[in-house]
Amino acid sequence: MPINWNNELQTALSAQIPKIIQTGKYLYDRGWLYATSGNISSVVSSRDGVIAITESGTPKGSLTPENIIAIDRDMNVLKGTGKPSSETLLHIELVSSAGAGAVIHTHSVWSNAISAHFSDSDGIYLSGYEMLKALQGVNTHKHEEFIPLLENSQNMKEVSNKIHEMMKQKEGLHGFILRKHGLYTWGKDLNEGLRHLEALEYLLETEGRLLSFKDK
Template identity: 40%
Template sequence: MSDDAFAAATAAIITAGQRMDRFGWVPATAGNISVRLPDGVVAITRSGGHKGFLDAQGVIRVDLEGRPLRAGDRPSAETGLHCGIYRRFPEAGAVLHGHSVPVTHLSRRSAGDAILLQGYELLKAFPGLPTHAAAIALPVLDNDQDIARLQRAVDARWDMSGTVPPGYLIRGHGIYVWGADMPTALLRLEALEFMLACELEARRAA
């Protein structure tokens, strides 16, 4: 594996962490960020640590099963959810996981298994939605400390759906978004966070 590729992935992860921190999407030690390298290895944030203050030591390498490639490295317990996305979607090149206030609040308050987003101009940020006159049902899955079991629930939801949404929520926990590369993943995260913030404001005003 090229050290240059890992260095570039690390730089992209550090920049993404700083941007997510700027918007309050990764408070304290929350969240994790990853990039798939050309050889299939995953560069991902180390367990713990503030994502707004990452340095090169805060990024490690794991295989597609989430196992660290260097003895002593400790990946996040949620690494398995990143790997689940990479295994499912060969085109996925970056995964972002955050814990914003709108995500946490709305996922806790929503009794159903999805949050409907419709009529927003930013829906055009997602493939297959050329106008604002569209809607997506953003899946909400119950939280589970057993990450393998949670990933099976995610896979089952995808298997039942005729279309794959641009991300999903874990109830009371956070959001997962992915894209072909880091700029695409960040664009999708920002679009979803904006729409979810609007939904939260609308419910407060109701």
């Protein structure tokens, strides 16, 4: 059924826009969203399945309110003039299958390097790090966090289907990497998503630097 845009949705969207802009600037400044890469989304209405997301092709360090669009579960644009990127499908899938309230996708150097290094592997385990406790539900450094490494593709429908299956099979995931492409993580809201992102980027960088020590 088509969604009727109303004041309630507009108020909820208006509340998300500055948070997404601020997050984009922060992530860009950290070097995790170079060029026009990555996307950030936040749920506007879980009842109506409405998501606010950065439009396709914009640098995330200098977003304006016009660069944030509202879409429904079928990727129809409900508010705004921009186009959703094809990767919006993955955000919609994660909101549905991971129960995410916000999804953050970066094209960071360390997620690319790690996924390229472990080219034969379908995932990596992170364990022993105090930083793991920044992930929701984790309360010890002894936790083993699995980060799936999925093959990249230009067919996001195919990737979205794989994520759907993966989320059914593996409980407790906090993120995954599309190989030589970037990291996806999520949280109950943007704050939690950002905390997960910082923790995972930190852990991936630490693992990556450790590999370079081992080569010497």
